Amino acid sequence: MSDDELPPEEVEARGLAMLAETGDAIATGVAHEAPGFVRRSVEQLLDAWGRADAATRARALDASGPAGEAAARRVCERLEALLATDPAEQRATPLEIVRTIYEEPTAILVDARVPPVVRDAFDERSWPEDRYGLVPRTLSDLGDPDLGPLHLAWGVAKASVLRARIRAKGP
Numbered sequence: 399m400s401d402d403e404l405p406p407e408e409v410e411a412r413g414l415a416m417l418a419e420t421g422d423a424i425a426t427g428v429a430h431e432a433p434g435f436v437r438r439s440v441e442q443l444l445d446a447w448g449r450a451d452a453a454t455r456a457r458a459l460d461a462s463g464p465a466g467e468a469a470a471r472r473v474c475e476r477l478e479a480l481l482a483t484d485p486a487e488q489r490a491t492p493l494e495i496v497r498t499i500y501e502e503p504t505a506i507l508v509d510a511r512v513p514p515v516v517r518d519a520f521d522e523r524s525w526p527e528d529r530y531g532l533v534p535r536t537l538s539d540l541g542d543p544d545l546g547p548l549h550l551a552w553g554v555a556k557a558s559v560l561r562a563r564i565r566a567k568g569p
Contacts, residue, residue: 401558406566413558414485420552421481424492424537424545429474431540432499433466438541439503439532440465447512458510465502473499485559493537493549500525500532 401409440462444450450458476495480488507530514529525533538546 401561402565406562410559410562410566413555413562416555417485417552417559418481420548420555421477421492424548424552425474425477425481427537427542427545427548428477428492428496428540429470431542431545432470432473433463435499435534435540436466436469436503437462439500439530440506443503443507443512443515443530443532444510446515450510450512454510458506461506461509462503465506469499469502472502485556486563488556491549492552493534496537496540497525497533499534499540500528500530503532504529 437459440458444455444458473496476498477492480490480492480495504527512530515531517528517531521528521531521533534540536546537549538544
């Protein structure tokens with residue numbers, strides 16, 4: 399049976415349950431993956447640049463652990479606020495929030511005096527503060543391939559809720 403054949407209240411309730419389930423799974427995955435993403439980002443840029451002395455490299459890598467934990471807390475707090483908001487009032491997606499994770503590794507790399515990387519015009523316009531091309535394209539880019547499909551499921555659930563509400567209002 400399609401959503402259009404079910405009572406809108408039932409469709410909305412199912413959509414809200416799916417939103418809660420996928421939102422929780424996204425937040426859990428981000429909390430788990432964010433620290434490693436920050437560390438890998440710092441390490442990869444330091445390796446690619448190849449000019450950091452041993453002390454600078456050690457300092458940057460040491461800073462990446464606490465920065466990764468801070469990124470996880472910050473991003474998860476914003477995700478929790480988004481997910482606690484009624485779907486009709488949400489003004490961002492989980493991916494938009496997660497994309498801010500570039501901030502912590504960027505601060506470490508700036509402190510280590512790593513020069514910015516060359517980015518394409520779209521990336522420069524979309525994320526002007528992302529000097530190192532660290533903005534994740536998908537949730538899977540954090541390190542867990544199962545996170546990407548969760549974002550799609552979250553979007554389908556949100557659309558289902560909003561469509562059901564429109565149907566409930568009638569013509």
